[in-house]
Amino acid sequence: MATKKLTNIQEATDFVRGCTFYATGGGGLPENGIESLMSEINEKGFVQITDISEIPDDAVAVCPFLMGSIAPHDEATLKEMAGFGFIDGVNKEKARLAKAIQELEAYTGVKTTVVVPIELAGANTSGPISAGSSLGMMAVDGDYCGRAIPEILQITPYLYDRKWLPVASVDEWDNVCIIKKATNLRVVERIGKLISAGAYGLAGQAGFIMSGKELKETVIAGTLSKSYELGKFIREAQEAHLDHIPQKIAEKVGGWVLAEGKRTDFEDEDRIGYYWGTTTIQSDAGDEYKIWFKNENHVCWKNGEPFVSSPDLICVVDRHTGEPIPNPKMRQAQEVAIIVLPCDERLRQDKIKKVLDPQYFGFEDISYVPVEERMK
Incomplete structure (x- = not known):
């Protein structure tokens, strides 16, 4: 651009x-x-x-x-x-x-x-x-x-x-x-x-x-130009009162809507310069998703089983407007959608992946699986 x-x-x-x-x-x-x-x-x-x-x-x-x-x-x-x-x-x-x-x-x-x-x-x-x-x-x-x-x-x-x-x-x-x-x-x-x-x-x-x-x-x-275009895309979808905005966002960014539903729980704490916590979402389909964050979202479980993780992206938006929801505002969120998408390929190179996958964050029993394999 x-x-x-x-x-x-x-x-x-x-x-x-x-x-x-x-x-x-x-x-x-x-x-x-x-x-x-x-x-x-x-x-x-x-x-x-x-x-x-x-x-x-x-x-x-x-x-x-x-x-x-x-x-x-x-x-x-x-x-x-x-x-x-x-x-x-x-x-x-x-x-x-x-x-x-x-x-x-x-x-x-x-x-x-x-x-x-x-x-x-x-x-x-x-x-x-x-x-x-x-x-x-x-x-x-x-x-x-x-x-x-x-x-x-x-x-x-x-x-x-x-x-x-x-x-x-x-x-x-x-x-x-x-x-x-x-x-x-x-x-x-x-x-x-x-x-x-x-x-x-x-x-x-x-x-x-x-x-x-x-x-x-x-x-x-x-x-940065990509981010601007996405933000503009979301606003225009809101102004047009479009249905299924999360799905349209997922298509725009090359990702998937993992689930839509209600945020049912939220736990957080401030620890040594980081913001830690877990968001729980009950999907319309009856599945329970838990998202663990350390500042950013890094591990998502589906019904107790690890499903998507960093370095891939786990994004939560308002299910009606598509507005992205930062974790400090998650407690006020009600109806949400989880959108997942692949990270830049450089983050999957071993040197970075080793400091961004679940095992680096202490989840030693969880191995990174690329999101596109999970969503097949």
Whole structure:
């Protein structure tokens, strides 16, 4: 797709809606993504997404990302936060990410010119490209995993052994940290999550500096324009009052409607920078589906038997409108549909699959089976 400009609230909302679908329940809150985009659109008139072919080989790319849990805060947590002086936030998500880029540049002495989102997500795609726009940078039409993921080693820079350090971090309260050295990328993930947990939410972080040439070899291209087109497709289906919107979405994305029914239970907890839980759905056909999530949906059981898992995508939408439902809003959801679809082929390569399949998440008796084999 040619370079695209988002210029108004409808285009921003369509973009965020599509990204939220591919986020499989995680990736931040859609309203925050819309806020990030609109703050930039209101200031300069647009947010631009640049086709990969227009990125020079000698460009310098950086990956800004939101790190941490999106679990809602209860009264006890808010009281605890107040004890640290965490009452009125200083930085909204776009500002955290922009400041993280600036802190990384100041530390390394490297001027970056292109931002690339780490994932597709309601907040964690819009925030990075808006932050880049605010700094006069290009935002590439692509990301590093084609979905959302809970850990930064589950991305293509890990597959291609790209340099990940240093990482700069700026949280809502303007605390600044630099991760200068770490044993491996999983340790970077752990330190980053502990930093965000210390701030009781999402920290803006930035790392993975690489050349434009390396970016072109690493990025999953075209995913941002694809997300925009999907979000627009869902809105137009809603406006036309179409029936069976989940089925139409599944056909659009090359997936399947696994089930439609009612959400009957929802359990969640905030644990060390991650949002964990299980959603239970009773289908119209009488089957029970349980979806386990760690930020994003990763394992789905049908009547007690494992059925679909990461790295493939497990997405939950409103069965009537097709609106994607992030996990923090699942408790309010009633009638839903489960849509499953294959991941990008790079996530099925052993190096990434081993850190994104059920066994990596502790389900040692569950082996990954490609979703297209399950849905035969």
